[in-house]
Amino acid sequence: MKYLVISDMHGNTENIDKLDSVFKEVEGVFCAGDFAECFKPDTGKPVLEKLSVKHEAVFAVCGNCDEMDFNDELEEQDISVHKSLVFHDGLAIAGSSGGSIFTNETANERTEEDLISDFEIVVNSTEACGDENGKWSNLILISHNPPKAEKIDSPAPGVHAGSQMLTDFIMKHSPVLVVTGHIHEGCAVEKIGNTTVVNPGSLAEGKYAVVEIVKKDSCFAVESVELKTL
Numbered sequence: 181m182k183y184l185v186i187s188d189m190h191g192n193t194e195n196i197d198k199l200d201s202v203f204k205e206v207e208g209v210f211c212a213g214d215f216a217e218c219f220k221p222d223t224g225k226p227v228l229e230k231l232s233v234k235h236e237a238v239f240a241v242c243g244n245c246d247e248m249d250f251n252d253e254l255e256e257q258d259i260s261v262h263k264s265l266v267f268h269d270g271l272a273i274a275g276s277s278g279g280s281i282f283t284n285e286t287a288n289e290r291t292e293e294d295l296i297s298d299f300e301i302v303v304n305s306t307e308a309c310g311d312e313n314g315k316w317s318n319l320i321l322i323s324h325n326p327p328k329a330e331k332i333d334s335p336a337p338g339v340h341a342g343s344q345m346l347t348d349f350i351m352k353h354s355p356v357l358v359v360t361g362h363i364h365e366g367c368a369v370e371k372i373g374n375t376t377v378v379n380p381g382s383l384a385e386g387k388y389a390v391v392e393i394v395k396k397d398s399c400f401a402v403e404s405v406e407l408k409t410l
Contacts, residue, residue: 181269184235185389187212187324187361188243188382191223193230195383198410202390203234208268210391211259212361212380213277213324214243221247221287232257237268243324243362244279247287251277261322263298265305271356271393271400274302275322279362280343292345295325299349317399319355326360331368332379333360350375356400357391369405376402386410 184199184206203209211231216224224246231238238259242251254260261275276298278288302319326333326342327350333342341363350358350372358377367381369389381387388410392403 181207181393183391184209185359185378185380185391186383188214189227190384191217192384193226196230208237209235210322210359211240212322212359213241214245216245218245239273241275241322241324242277244286244288265301271318271320273320279325292343296345315354321355321358323360324362331370332366332377333363335363335365357402
């Protein structure tokens with residue numbers, strides 16, 4: 181199964197149209213937020229309206245440039261996975277919106293504790309969907325704010341903006357895939373434990389990714405990730 185991975189559209193609808201051939205080839209779309217341009221919240225809705233009609237299986241969260249109540253708009257389009265656990269083709273998809281506190285100037289900055297609390301539903305569902313150690317065989321996380329890592333959270337050499345709490349959560353629960361964004365310069369693929377983490381870069385800058393997920397026995401695994409530019 182192939183999935184389109186996008187983030188940080190920042191009001192740009194033209195680049196969504198440029199992905200029409202990709203939309204036709206994938207099973208679904210994972211979107212890590214920032215529909216709106218920074219400090220221009222009204223620019224998010226045209227992006228949402230454009231994206232929501234491109235594919236019947238879109239799974240999305242809001243970014244730090246999207247006002248928190250913009251999630252209501254995502255829910256109206258039936259694409260929000262914020263604080264939710266949604267099942268699709270055997271995958272369990274959970275999401276977290278917003279970015280960690282930095283300047284307190286963008287619309288949706290939150291504490292690490294608030295961000296990680298969005299995944300409580302994963303913890304509470306572990307008995308049903310994970311093993312006794314909290315490991316999952318089919319879990320996908322979509323988090324606008326990246327985990328602390330080496331590449332995907334780095335806006336400059338030696339600088340890291342990721343969440344250690346999210347990294348710890350990933351290590352404990354072993355999702356198959358984590359989709360993130362926020363840090364445009366962190367466009368990369370890396371591993372945290374057994375988990376593949378993808379920051380596709382900013383779609384406003386023409387960056388996106390395609391992930392292939394396969395089922396092996398009763399477990400899912402990331403077969404390949406391609407970072408692409410329009």
